[in-house]
Amino acid sequence: MVLHAAGEQLRLDEVPAPEPQPGQVLLRVAACGVCRTDLHVVDGELPNPKLPLVPGHQIVGRTDDGRRIGVPWLGWTDGACRYCVSGRENLCESARFTGYDLDGGYAEHVVADERFCLPIPDGYDDLQAAPLLCAGLIGYRALRLAGDAERLGLYGFGASAHIVAQVARHQGRRLFGFVRRGDEAARAFVLELGCEWAGASDELPPEQLDAAIVFAPVGELVPAALRALARGGSVVCAGIHMSDIPSFPYELLWEERLVRSVANLTRRDGEEFLALAPQVPVRTEVEVFDLEQANDALDRLRRGEIRGAAVLRV
Ligand SMILES: [Zn+2]
Ligand SMILES: [Zn+2]
Numbered sequence: 001m002v003l004h005a006a007g008e009q010l011r012l013d014e015v016p017a018p019e020p021q022p023g024q025v026l027l028r029v030a031a032c033g034v035c036r037t038d039l040h041v042v043d044g045e046l047p048n049p050k051l052p053l054v055p056g057h058q059i060v061g062r063t064d065d066g067r068r069i070g071v072p073w074l075g076w077t078d079g080a081c082r083y084c085v086s087g088r089e090n091l092c093e094s095a096r097f098t099g100y101d102l103d104g105g106y107a108e109h110v111v112a113d114e115r116f117c118l119p120i121p122d123g124y125d126d127l128q129a130a131p132l133l134c135a136g137l138i139g140y141r142a143l144r145l146a147g148d149a150e151r152l153g154l155y156g157f158g159a160s161a162h163i164v165a166q167v168a169r170h171q172g173r174r175l176f177g178f179v180r181r182g183d184e185a186a187r188a189f190v191l192e193l194g195c196e197w198a199g200a201s202d203e204l205p206p207e208q209l210d211a212a213i214v215f216a217p218v219g220e221l222v223p224a225a226l227r228a229l230a231r232g233g234s235v236v237c238a239g240i241h242m243s244d245i246p247s248f249p250y251e252l253l254w255e256e257r258l259v260r261s262v263a264n265l266t267r268r269d270g271e272e273f274l275a276l277a278p279q280v281p282v283r284t285e286v287e288v289f290d291l292e293q294a295n296d297a298l299d300r301l302r303r304g305e306i307r308g309a310a311v312l313r314v
Contacts, residue, residue: 001106001294003053006044009295010055010106018103018111025114027061027069032105033130034058034289034297034310036158036217037073040241041100042298049100055294056312057098058133059105059112060126068126070118070274071110072133074265075102090141090264097264106294108314118270121278131284131309132277133270135159140273142213142238142262143168149211150174153228155201156216157186157193158301159309160238163282164213165193170280176205176228178221180304189307204228213238222259223248231255238262286311 001010020026038055040046059071077084077092084092098104098112120129139160146152152168154161155178168175177190181200190198197205201221208230214221214237222245225235232255240263253259285308289297297310 001054001291003042003049003055004051006042006049010042010298012292017109020111023113023115024111025063025069025117027059027063027071027110027112029059029061029105029108029110029314030126031060031130031314032056032058032312033133033135033159034294034301034312035134036301037134037240038099039298039301040217045241046100050102053099054103054105054107054110055099056104056106057100058130058135059098059110060120060129060133061105061110068120069112070120070129070133070270071098071105071112072116072118072137072265072270073097073099074267075116076113087268088266090266090269095264105314106291106312108291116267118267118274121274123278123281124284127286127288127311127313128284130311131159131163131286132274132282135309136163136277136282136284137265137270137273138238138262139164139213139215140167140276141265141269142236144269145236145260145262146211146213146234149209149233151176151207151210151230153178153205153209153212153225154195155212155214155221155225156218157190158215158306161213161215162189162193162285162308165190165195166280166282167276169194176207176209178203183304185307209233211236214242215239217242219243219245223252226252226257226259229257232257234258234260236260236262284309288313
């Protein structure tokens with residue numbers, strides 16, 4: 001399924017299978033998760049994607065000799081810049097990203113640099129494993145950057161939050177979930193996932209929060225989350241794109257509150273999270289689409305209609 005120009009529907013194209021270059025592995029794709037970032041790429045909210053482009057960066061595939069491998073968003077780094085050499089390859093200035101700079105997994109085959117591929121834990125079928133590869137591991141990085149916060153707020157209950165909630169409960173944190181006002185199905189889902197309170201995103205929780213993670217791409221949620229924080233608390237923005245953040249009084253930031261973003265992932269994040277997931281154990285809830293239904297999956301994600309994570313079956 002190929003993006004030819006931002007803002008257009010993906011097209012089902014017949015193209016030659018990609019040829020692996022030295023260091024790359026050729027995979028037959030079994031499943032590919034649909035991420036909100038794919039939507040930002042398709043809608044033209046992220047600059048300069050490769051075009052034409054095969055989107056998708058939560059790829060579960062198999063090599064010719066039957067090994068099962070995961071391909072995440074971070075597809076290549078230079079290994080030499082100041083960020084790479086200081087253990088921050090997620091910030092590499094020359095990084096190439098799967099399904100953005102490199103063709104991704106909305107396809108029958110994909111090639112990937114084997115150094116950036118990840119092991120898929122046993123006990124997950126292909127469809128359930130796919131959302132671990134971005135929703136899970138970037139969510140995990142966001143959770144790590146929230147520090148040791150005991151009272152954690154989650155804003156926006158999509159694929160990532162539904163995984164992070166399980167990990168955070170496993171770590172013994174107390175959870176407060178925020179959804180769109182009036183979305184009763186989302187509120188019920190939030191409570192099922194172990195939040196002790198679920199409310200609308202413009203509501204204040206019954207207690208102040210030590211940290212909040214904002215998954216929804218909605219700038220208004222940043223001051224809303226700051227308002228819910230205790231002194232010294234953090235707001236972590238987990239998405240790659242967000243609408244503008246409205247101005248807010250300095251008193252919301254005062255008392256050492258912090259606003260920060262999370263960008264991409266390191267291979268270490270991936271290895272840590274994929275080792276942790278089966279211990280929790282994280283159970284992913286997936287809505288499955290056939291490859292040629294990728295546009296439907298993106299439309300449903302855009303409208304906020306996916307419960308858990310959308311995954312393409314290839
Ligand atoms: Zn670098
Ligand atoms: Zn993603």
